[in-house]
Amino acid sequence: MNVEEIKGRLADRSATVAVIGQGYVGLSVALAAAKAGLRVIGIDTNRSLIEGLADGRLVVAGVREDAFAEGIATGRMTFTTQPDGIGAADIVLLCVPTPVRDHNPDLSAVEEAGLTVGEYLSPGALVILESTTYPGTTEQVLCPQIEKGGLAAGVDFLLAYSAERIDPGNTAFTFADIPRVVGGIDPASSAVAQAFYALLVDVVHPVSSCRAAEMAKLLENTYRMVNIALVNELAMVCSDQGISPWEVIDAAATKPFGFERFLPGPGVGGHCIPIDPTYLTWQSRRDTGRPYRLVELANDINAEMPGYVVSRVAEILNEESRAVKGSKILALGVTYKPDVGDLRESAAVQVIRRLVRQDAQVTFHDPFIDEVEVDGVILHGSELTDELIADADLVAVLTPHSAFDLDHVVEVAGTVFDARNAIGAAPGVVVL
Missing domain, CATH: 3.40.50.720 (NAD(P)-binding Rossmann-like Domain)
Structure with missing residues (x-):
């Protein structure tokens, strides 16, 4: 792989980005990439969603209207239900759902997307998983699915993880304001991923591995969840004692x-x-x-x-x-x-x-x-x-x-x- 070649295409804005999944995560990063000067292909299996986006209608909740208007106005975005555009991409982003079912992670969308990427991926491309998940998913779940297409990670293609950090409805921070944590399977993957996100956001924070990046995202949301639980229980205790929890906070x-x-x-x-x-x-x-x-x-x-x-x-x-x-x-x-x-x-x-x-x-x-x-x-x-x-x-x-x-x-x-x-x-x- 010629890492400098793909970094050069990012630098001169001739690179193509394919974004699999056009929910609020995938669409937001697709819009940011188009605004940065890159050609973007938005891919989703939801036909009505794709038709709405192709018509220039914001049909995805949680995406800023101004960001949507700016991204569409670039003329660099196309939307499709067909995955063959992956073959033309230098960067492939996976922004697919990772829900929990019966208290267990459901990574079926990641696995299916990995198989699709492996079928169409061109040698030398970088694949980045953005979906929130547990440490090890990028290397242990996604990578083997992609490699079923015949290419080897670290040899024929690059692989990295960088979780989305969007807060829907928060108008205080734009996409570019929110730093990106990036970890690759090897130094080359990490370097290209950093070069890509540096076009989209003001600060890129590299970590030593995909697992570290995956764990960082879990820590962020676990921190919030634990502290919300703290004040929720405080509210119950205060009510029992006739104290306003809001006054206490x-x-x-x-x-x-x-x-x-x-x-x-x-x-x-x-x-x-x-x-x-x-x-x-x-x-x-x-x-x-x-x-x-x-x-x-x-x-x-x-x-x-x-x-x-x-x-x-x-x-x-x-x-x-x-x-x-x-x-x-x-x-x-x-x-x-x-x-x-x-x-x-x-x-x-x-x-x-x-x-x-x-x-x-x-x-x-x-x-x-x-x-x-x-x-x-x-x-x-x-x-x-x-x-x-x-x-x-x-x-x-x-x-x-x-x-x-x-x-x-x-x-x-x-x-x-x-x-x-x-x-x-x-x-x-x-x-x-």
Whole structure:
């Protein structure tokens, strides 16, 4: 392989990048590569998704509209369901789902993508896995699949790992602002991967191996998950003692060192925090037989939160001589985080599911979501009218999108339960 040749094509922007998977991860990096001056081929098996992108429509939740407009405007992007474009690529990125099923990692999408890459890959190309996964996946799972196509890693093609670090809905950081951690199977792979990402982001941080890069991503999200569990349990303890957890967190956050502010809520959701730590605990038990006790405990605490929210709702209704059964409950926000149209692992949906199972009459409003599936039944979103708000026995603020006029909701509603402290202490409002 001529490493300098591919680095030269990156330097003069004549390189081609193929991105397998056009969800918010794959599309975001594809847009960044096009903006950097590279030719980009976006590949996905979802035909309707590809058709929408090819028509210039942003049909992927979590991708910044300005980034999409800039990337499309370059004219350097094409979208297809056909994988043969891989053969023309100098860089091939794998941005495919890595979910957890029955508490075990499901790497079937990585394996299938690896086989496809191996079938079309040209000698000398660099393959980079961006999907979050456990240490060893790049070398032990992806590499053998690619090599079934006849090329050998480190001899005929380069291989590296660099996890995405996008925070959907966060407008404070652009794609370029977020440093990239890169690890390759050998120095050549790492060097070319660094050269590629240096065109896309301001800072590239190399590590010694794919495994180190894979572990770094798990640490990032496990750190968040454990600290969220800490404040979630704090919220329960404070409630029992008649103390506001929000006041306590605000007070602790005045310390200028040694404390980072995390906030409680109805649970954790999304594609990362509820999922990634499971890879860590699963691998530890598989490879060493040792439980990762802190992570497992934190996961259990966070999993309790939807039930805890429902118990708080029941307490509030009980104070008004009402039962959950038969009560009209309006849920505001069902996505996993504010201002993002993503339902994956949404704690708000789990809260709604538990309320429905207790025979509450639940309606919801979310500007991003039209319908939610609950135990096989489709709940359709409702228009947020004053009549809907006033008719509810309780309004539960579960995901406070910025589009909500919560002050007006408080004026019209009888009782409001604020699971995110989006409103704060006010007459008629009970805060988690």
